[in-house]
Amino acid sequence: MILLIGAIGWLAVAIAGLGVALVGRDALLAALPPLAIDADALGGALTVIAAAGLGVAAGHAGVVVGLGRDSRWARSAGVLLALVMSVAFLALAATAAASALRESPLALALGGACIAAALAAVAYALTAARLVADLRSGSAI
DSSP: OHHHHHHHHHHHHHHHHHHIIIIIHHHHHHHSOOOSSOHHHHHHHHHHHHHHHHHHHHHHHHHHHHHHTTOHHHHHHHHHHHHHHHHHHHHHHHHHHHHHHHOGGGHHHHHHHHHHHHHHHHHHHHHHHHHHHHHHHTSOO
């Protein structure tokens, strides 16, 4: 279930990022502090991030489809994917916590981001643990 939610969430992030890259980059550029890049460069960066999000969504979807077919490779791929995502969200939680302590005007929002990222890290870690248990129960080890 976590991997299905992840696939949908990452697809939504990719679509939103592409939307901002195509139509909202000028508004984003105006909302940000002065940057050393122009709107086209910001749009390009957002497009790359959206493409990466689409790749992560596709990885999640591929594992979900494989799990639906009771594929052993999908369980193994799911363990790897869930652990990588757990570590990534743990790093995001630590970054948000450190930023919340340093940036007082944004402390509440960053604290919420820290909690959300930590919960995502735990959810992915529990998913990996469940997939490992499934792999162990079906093996000769």
